[in-house]
Structures are given as structure tokens and as C-alpha cells.
Amino acid sequence: MPITEDDQVGRPSKIETAKGMSGLVGAIIARERAVRGLSIEDLAQRASMSTGLISQLERGIGNPSLGTLVGLANALELPIGAFFEGAASDDELVVHPHSRKRLVLSDHNLTYELLVPNLQGKLAMLHIELPPGFSNEHRPFRHAGEECAYVMKGRLEIHVAERTAELRSGDSVRFASSTPHWYRTFDDSVLVISAMTPPSF
Numbered sequence: 001m002p003i004t005e006d007d008q009v010g011r012p013s014k015i016e017t018a019k020g021m022s023g024l025v026g027a028i029i030a031r032e033r034a035v036r037g038l039s040i041e042d043l044a045q046r047a048s049m050s051t052g053l054i055s056q057l058e059r060g061i062g063n064p065s066l067g068t069l070v071g072l073a074n075a076l077e078l079p080i081g082a083f084f085e086g087a088a089s090d091d092e093l094v095v096h097p098h099s100r101k102r103l104v105l106s107d108h109n110l111t112y113e114l115l116v117p118n119l120q121g122k123l124a125m126l127h128i129e130l131p132p133g134f135s136n137e138h139r140p141f142r143h144a145g146e147e148c149a150y151v152m153k154g155r156l157e158i159h160v161a162e163r164t165a166e167l168r169s170g171d172s173v174r175f176a177s178s179t180p181h182w183y184r185t186f187d188d189s190v191l192v193i194s195a196m197t198p199p200s201f
Helices: 015-037 040-049 053-060 066-075
Strands: 102-105 110-114 124-130 146-153 156-159 163-168 171-176 179-183 190-197
Touching: 015 040, 015 053, 040 053, 040 066, 040 124, 146 156, 146 163, 156 171, 156 190, 163 171
Parallel strands: none
Antiparallel strands: 102 110, 110 124, 124 190, 146 171, 146 190, 156 163, 156 179
């Protein structure tokens, strides 16, 4: 049996990572809610979610979907990147695969990994794995700056305002990320390298 990336020494499996990340994300939600002096009921109302869901997430039970995380980020007035946690040190020159800060969501293992130590510089780079049948049409992204995406593997449909493009392995696209944009995948997973400036994801 071939050794996969997740089988490498020191590299947690996706299931282990998702479990660990759900606890970290929950702790960040609780911390940011407390800093703002919000009760769970206040945050639930702001995010149009149930108090039960937020309570469960804060206790590390379950894993948020992309739509849920976008709603919570908006309610807390935070970029989604604020939920990245991991082993990489902020002053590292090199970010190794096993120490990338990760964000694993419940949308069939939708995975974001930071290719830079943090989001404090002028440029952010992400390694994104989009699962088959994914779409964020109902929660399009919109944030400051400019973005470039390069498809490493698979077929990706991208919508930027009223424009649509289909990208395949080797294709890339650049657009103003302040324009609403969303993605759709098909029968296979897609690997994307995304860069944005300033970091505003």
C-alpha cells in the first residue's frame, strides 16, 4: 500500500485534524464573542443561527460548514482567516507541510491551509482542497483587495459577479476580490493555490 501524505510521520489524518480544528475554532468563537461582550443569544441573533448550534461549536462539538463560519465571521466582524490555527510560528521563514495552519470545515472536508506563517503581512497564500459537488453560491465571498487562483488539479467553475469561467489544471485567474465571487466543483475534488493582497480572507 502506498504511503499517502496523511500517513507521513507527524502528519495527522484528516479525521484527526477535523476533530482538533473544531475545538480550536470553537475556542476562537467563544473568545471573540466574550471580547465583544456578547452572550450566545446575542451572537445567535446577529448570525441568524440557533443558540444551540453556537453553544455546540464553542464546546468543540461538531464542525462548522463554510456557510456557518462565514455567518459567524460576519457577525463578529472578523475575516474568516481569524479562525486559522496551527503549529507554524509567526516568525518562521519556511512553512513546512506538517506545520501549516489549517482550517477544516464540515463541507465534506473542505480544507484550507496557509502557505505563509500568518495573515499579518501584505500577501496571503492558501492551499485549498475543494471536495466534489461543492458550491458556495448562496454564500459568495467578498473581501477587500485582489486575488489570484491557480488550479493544480481538477475542474473548477468560478463566478465573479456576472462572469463565469471554467478552469482546469494549469489555468489561473485574477480578479478584484471585492466583487462577489463563488466556486463550484463537479465529480472530482479540486486543488487550488490562491494568493491575495492584502490578506482579507
